[in-house]
Amino acid sequence: MFPEVIDNFVTEDNPVRVIDVFVDQLDLLSLGFESVTAKQTGRPGYHPATMLKLYIYGYLNRIQSSRRLEKETHRNVELMWLLERLRPDFKTIADFRKDNGKGIKNVCRKFVDLCRQINMFDDSAFAIDGSKFKAVNNKAKNYTPSKVQFHIDHVESSIQDYLSQMNTNDNDEKDTSSSVSASKLAWYKQRLLELKALEKEVNEHPDKQVSQTDPDARLMKTHHMERQVCYNVQSAVDTKHHLIVAHDIVMTTDRGQLAVVAKQVQQALDKKNITVIADKGYFSRTDIKATQDLGVTASIPQSDTSGSKKKGIFNKSLFKYDKHKDVYICPADEELPHRRNVTDSGLELKVYVNHIACRDCAIRAKCTRSQNEPRKMKRWIYEDDIDVMQKRLDDNPSLSVLRKQTVEHPFGTIKMWMGATHFLMKRKKNVSIEMSLHVLAYNLKRMMTIKGTIGLMEAMRQ
Structure with missing residues (x-):
């Protein structure tokens, strides 16, 4: 005879209860959220805690669109319980994500700090890698100097073809195709003016690249050597529990990002002595040195970029370095002093060379193609650190193998959640907010798998 209580439809171990407990124990004002305290006048808006719960639930359940979230508030029992039957419209939902980027990012960091407090990162190394995520920008709307020049050449050629066609048609009064050609010619001339303006914009751009839909996105090579307009998402994942400890959005390649991400891990864990693993795309001597100066133990494989094999001469790896004598031993067993x-x-x-031994060497032809210059070895002054690594x-x-097993899985999982389009928002600022929500959702689901929903709620309340 009594109406059903909505709490009866949400079990005690339902993941939606974890979201409720987590958000309720946050100090949203200190985290940077707006409108935490309602004004004395006017109708109060939706509390940031309500909107944050809605977004965390949405990203946990692969519902990132504000319009889809609005629909779910009308028919989803779990959301009715979580939001206490409140039903914000899609514009309010979208504006919250756009206007509270700082707070959302801090919530993502706060959850990592919570994991640190319950000792999830003890005795862990951290795998660092980057992955390309598609931006809201079609490749056709991205221009480089060569691409703009190609279009200009094509339009100029078409203009010349139409002018020639119109001159031919002028002698035939019955031919009506000239009017069509004239309108097409006008369109081509207007397009040429647009391309000339675009060419100037591309050449003046620092990256020599312009994306018209999302100006911050960049054309990059992906895993299969295809080129897509995207963002490069950097992440550091602990090897023990596969939690994302730190992440960042960049518009360049992985090279030069090692020290930046390693420092973010140190700040997230409040710990200097950490170990990081990355692939050869991160190998940069100056970057590795900067990482080691932070107190980080880095393990990055070195790729062989020497062209010696193609030239048919001895590779640098065949020259052995003697640390005690500070000399190189060449394949002919001769010493090359500093x-x-x-x-x-x-x-x-440091340059190592032996002019006399190289001049009279019997296998000189296999060592260098130069007739006058001897074979030289160059060694960075901090190369000993690279050798130890x-x-x-x-x-x-x-x-x-550990690196691949650790860092590749979170990328694949998040991309699956995102769907084929990946990011929904434009500009780096907004894309970083989206990524923070995905990382928070991933870490939250991962912790529920490790601790269980009830165990995680108990850890949050402590």
């Missing part, structure tokens, strides 16, 4: 230092691409290098990798070949 002669001088040079600076190349910002690196201070390489030895650590050689002694632990399983590190590369």
Whole structure:
């Protein structure tokens, strides 16, 4: 005879209760959310806690669209319980995400801090990698200098063809195709003006690239060497529980990002002595040195970029370095002593060469193609640190497998949640908000798998 109580439809171990407990124990004002305290006058808006619960639930259940979230508030029993039957419209939902980026990012960091407090990152190494996520920008709306020039050449050629056609048709009064050609010619001339303006914009851009739909997105090579307009998402994942400890959005390649991400991990864990693993795309001597100066133990494999094999001469790896004598031993067992230092691409290098031994060497033809110059070895002044790192990798070949097993899975999971379109918002600022919500949802679901929903709620209340 009594109406059903909506609480009866939500079991005690339902994940929606975890969201409720987590958000209720947050200090939203200190985290940077707007309108936490309602004004004295006017009708109060929706509380940030209500909207945050809605978004966390949406990203946990692969519902990122504000319009779809609005529909769910009308028919989803779990959301009715979580929001206490409140039904914000899609514009209010979308504006909350757009206007509270700082607070959302801080909530993502707060959850990582919660995981740290319950000792989830003890004795863990951290795998770092980047992955390309599609932006809201079609490749056709992205322009580089070569692409703009191609379109200009095509339009100019078409204009010349139409002018020639119109001159031919002028002699035939019965031919009505000239009017059609004239309108088409006018369109081509207008298009040429647009392309000329675009060419100037592209050439003046620092990256020599312009994306018309999302100006911050960049054309990059993906895993299969295809080119897509996207963002490069950096992440650091702990090898023990596969939780995302830190993430970032960049518009460049992975090279040069190692120290930046490692420092973010240190700040998230409030710990200096950490170990990071990355692939060869992160190998940069200056970046590795900067990472080690932070107190981080880095393991990044070195790729062989030497062209010696193609030239048919001895590779640098065949020259053995003697640390005690500070000399290189060449394949002919001759010593190449240190002669001088040079600076190349910002690196201070030591040059090793033996003019006399190289001049009279019987296998000189296999060592260098130059008839006058001897074979030289160059060594970075901090190369000993790289050698120690390489030895650590050689002694632990399983590190590369561990990295793949750790960091690739979260990327694949989040992309599956996103669907084919990946990001829904434009500009780097908004895209970073979206990514923070995805990372928060991933970590939350991961912790529920590890601790269980009831166990996680108990840990949150402590």
